[in-house]
Amino acid sequence: MKFIHTSDWHIGRQFHNVSLLEDQRHVLDQLLAYMTEEAVDALVIAGDIYDRSIPPAAAVELLDDLLTRICMEMQIPVILIPGNHDSAQRLRFGSRQLGQSGLHILGDLNKVKEPVVIRHADGDVAFYGMPYNDPETVRNLFDEPVSTYDEAHSFLVQQILSCTSSEMSNVLASHCFIDGAEESESERPLSIGGSDRVSYQPCVPFDYVALGHLHSPQYKGKEHIRYSGSLLKYSFSEQHQNKGVTLVDLNRNGLQSVTHLPLSPLRNMRVLEGELTTLLEQGKTDPHNEDYLLVRLTDRHAILDPMSKLRAVYPNVLQLEKPGMLATGEQQMSRDKLKRNELDMFCDFFVQVSGQELTADQLAAIQQTIAEIHQQEQNS
Structure with a gap:
């Protein structure tokens, strides 16, 4: 059985006041093509479907169109969980009725032990969903003395493991921050002071763990405990990340393979550095001049309206830095303050x-x- 693991779509996101909806639609069309090409049996979305709890109407329309195509036209079931950017209550509206159409929204912590079972000739697979949660919610809901994110996450994992069956493969979808994993600037912290980190070790018994929240594709602890990463680059710190989705192959013997399927953005996100005259000349022949750019000018003399000059050849310059005009220490201090x-x-x-x-x-x-x-x- 094959399924695609994806997460952190952030539909409706804006970057430097520029809507990324067209860019998101472009890569989501590639996701649909992969689902057809690979003949997958399911799609797992591990949270942060929207960028905020009350998404704009255009974002809702895009998601509605996409899920209709997948569940109704392609007849492929979707298993999704809310992330910290989503409103679990709003996202799971109508989930009981939608489940009959193949859209399974696992957003209720009271039902973490109830899997979505996909039947397959190569072996049945049980998908468990753990939506984003915090210690206070788990403590109040289950009357358990948990005080940290790690304790809350471990408690929920153990609840799920207590009812898994050895007769089928077991997949966990969770939206969390595994301790030691690589983060990016575009992720909203789950808490302050680093207390949001959780251990990967309770998740080891699952055949595959589909994680969401961190935007860099990676695994942590064990190779089957993986972040698919976000669909797009959502900060300039991610310029070197290879965005995509993860193809997972399971059979009766468990996990067989994990494959990264790359996504090509409509506009890349890049950092350019150099003198203004050099960049202006380069932009005249740059085949990717419409990429989203952060430009660092190395000129040490004053320049009149450099942004307008740059946008004449690079129309999507979104951020301009002039480190050459400042002492190195002052520039670094300014960047550190922003973080x-x-x-x-x-x-x-x-x-x-x-x-x-x-x-x-x-x-x-x-x-x-x-x-x-x-x-x-x-x-x-």
Whole structure:
């Protein structure tokens, strides 16, 4: 049996105020072509289908069209889970009725032990879904004394393993941050201070683990515990990543092969560096001049309106840096500040205003407040 593992579509995302919907439609059409070419038996989407909990209408229309083509026209079942960008309650609306049409939305933590079973001559496969969750939700829902993401994730995995069958292959779809995996700048932190990391070890008994959240294709701990990565590059830090989807082949003996299927973007995301005159000349013959670009100018003299000049040959320059005009230390400091999270910025602000560091109790209170705000945004 073959299925495709994908995640982190982020349909409706904007990058530097530019809609990526056309770019997303382009690679999703390639996904459909792979599904036909490989004659897959199922599609697994491991979370972050939308980019925000209340997606724009155009994003909903694109997803509706895509799922109709897959489930109704191609007759291929889809198993998906909500990610931290999705609203689980909204995404799973009508899930009981949609399941009869082949669209299985596994967004209810109360039902993590209820798999979607796909029958196949090479051996049946049970797909279990663990939507994005946090310790507070698991603690309240199951009355379990879990206090960390790792404890909550391990508890849910053990709940699922307690009901798996050795008579069929078992696949887990989970949206989480496996400790030690490679992250990118475009991912929204699940929590602050690194407490969102979970161990891969509880997942080892499954025949395959389809992970979502991290945007770089990779495996962690064991080769069958994998992130498919996002469909597109969503930050310039991802310029060298090879985006795609993962083809998984299972039979009665378990996992047979895992294959990365590359996706070609409509517009790539690149970083160009050099003097303005050199880049302007290069842009005249660059066959990929419509790519999304971050340009770093190395000129050390003042330039009048460099963005307009660059966009005459590279129309999609989205970000401009001029490190040659600043001392190296100042430039690095500016970049580092942009990467700081809410807690770091508040700590800096507090020191500047009060002249002293936060106490341990104050730090804990701020961490709790930020976590509650993130939770409210997730549920809104």
